[in-house]
Amino acid sequence: MALSVDLAGRVALVTGGSRGIGRGIAEVLAAAGATVVTCARSEAAPEGPVEHVVCDVRDADAVTAMVAGVVARHGRLDLLVNNAGGAPYVPAAEASSRFHEKVVGLNLTAALGCARAANAVMQRQDGGGSIVNISSLSGTRPSPGTAAYGAAKAGLDSLTTSLAQEWGPRVRVNAVEVGMVRTADAADHYGSDATVAEIERTIPLGRMAEPAEVGRVVAFLASDLASYVSGARVACHGGGEQPVFLYIAQQRMKEHAP
Numbered sequence: 001m002a003l004s005v006d007l008a009g010r011v012a013l014v015t016g017g018s019r020g021i022g023r024g025i026a027e028v029l030a031a032a033g034a035t036v037v038t039c040a041r042s043e044a045a046p047e048g049p050v051e052h053v054v055c056d057v058r059d060a061d062a063v064t065a066m067v068a069g070v071v072a073r074h075g076r077l078d079l080l081v082n083n084a085g086g087a088p089y090v091p092a093a094e095a096s097s098r099f100h101e102k103v104v105g106l107n108l109t110a111a112l113g114c115a116r117a118a119n120a121v122m123q124r125q126d127g128g129g130s131i132v133n134i135s136s137l138s139g140t141r142p143s144p145g146t147a148a149y150g151a152a153k154a155g156l157d158s159l160t161t162s163l164a165q166e167w168g169p170r171v172r173v174n175a176v177e178v179g180m181v182r183t184a185d186a187a188d189h190y191g192s193d194a195t196v197a198e199i200e201r202t203i204p205l206g207r208m209a210e211p212a213e214v215g216r217v218v219a220f221l222a223s224d225l226a227s228y229v230s231g232a233r234v235a236c237h238g239g240g241e242q243p244v245f246l247y248i249a250q251q252r253m254k255e256h257a258p
Contacts, residue, residue, distance in 0.1 A: 005216075005223045008033030011074045012222070013067070015039050015057050015114060016084030017050070020183040021134065024211020025081055025218050026050050032219050034079065037070050057084050057110040058102075067117040076125050079222045080118035082111040082156075083134040087149035100148040107152035112159060119167050128170035130222045133160050134214070135175040137237055157233055164231030172230040174221045179237025182208040204239025 012029045016022040017038025030036045030049045039055040051073075055066040070077055085107040090099065115131050122129030136153045143150025157175055164173040180190070180199065186208070190196050200207045217236045220226055 003225060005032050005219045005225060007079075007219065007223060010078035010222070011035045011037070011070065011076050012079035012081065013037045013039065013070055013077060013114075013118070014081040014083055015055075015110075017081070018042065018052060020185060021178065021181055021211045021214050022081075022083040024213075025083060025134075025215040028212050028215030028219050029079070029081075029222070032223075034222075035074055037074075039066060040084070057114055058105050060113050063110075063113050063117050067114075067121060071121055077118055077121045078127065078129050080114060080129070080131045081134065081218055082114055082131065084110065085134065085149075085152075087146050089145040091145055092147040095148070103146075103148040104152045104155075107149055108155045108159070111156055115159075115163060115173070119163075119171055122171045123167070128172075131163070131171060131173045132218050132221050133173070133175040134218075135160070135177050135233065137177060137179050137241060140177065141241070160233065161231045168230055172221075172226070174226075174229060174231070175233045176214060176217050176221070177233050177235045177237060178209070178214055179203070179235075179241065180208045181211060181214060183211060202242045203237075204242070207238070209236060209238060 007029060012034045014022050014026045014036060017026040018040040022038065026036050026038050027048055036050040037053060038050050039053050039057065041054065041056050043054055053066055053069065055062050057063055067077060087103045111133055118129065118131060133156050135156050138146060138150040139153030139157050160173055160175040167173060180203065186196060190199055214236050217234055221229060221234065
């Protein structure tokens with residue numbers, strides 16, 4: 001029997017879905033048949049078969065109103081993707097307390113608020129629902145320069161497993177551990193094309209992910225194919241990050257090879 005991801009008839013909300021990884025996720029979900037609503041703080045809406053609303057996910061009242069609006073327009077909410085997040089590079093000692101609070105608020109507290117609003121709907125509707133949190137390798141290893149972000153993502157991983165236990169059996173909660181992704185902002189994060197190419201050589205699969213590849217993992221977790229998957233953290237990182245000491249050693253060996 002052929003297996004495929006079919007999300008026809010389902011309604012999905014993707015936070016931070018107007019660009020980058022979020023846009024890739026939204027496009028994959030729409031291609032799988034879902035009705036997709038994206039949100040962001042900006043008015044700019046992504047092209048394609050998605051609906052866009054303006055919402056600051058750090059505002060609990062705005063989130064409640066957004067979820068209520070989605071249900072009013074579409075009758076239900078089957079999938080929440082907590083994708084909104086990120087942080088600029090700032091050494092922890094140089095950043096203000098307010099900066100750290102905002103980073104944790106966006107990457108952890110806002111995800112909890114969105115999840116609570118979605119769960120309130122999903123617990124009451126036929127078929128329950130699914131929540132997918134977009135986490136990061138930064139939550140599983142040291143994250144110098146983005147310490148608050150890494151700590152928030154570690155918290156998001158813990159939150160995922162806790163909510164899976166609290167909200168089952170009607171709502172499944174999972175996380176995707178995302179590594180490096182090639183987006184329009186890749187140069188801002190990683191540097192020049194030459195630098196990106198050098199970084200990609202350290203990834204076991206030899207390249208960064210495309211946003212749609214993260215989207216396909218999300219689509220699987222939202223589908224009936226993952227009906228018994230909850231509380232999981234699914235890696236989407238191309239094999240992980242090679243330890244720096246090992247990469248340097250390998251480069252030195254290549255330089256001295258006959």
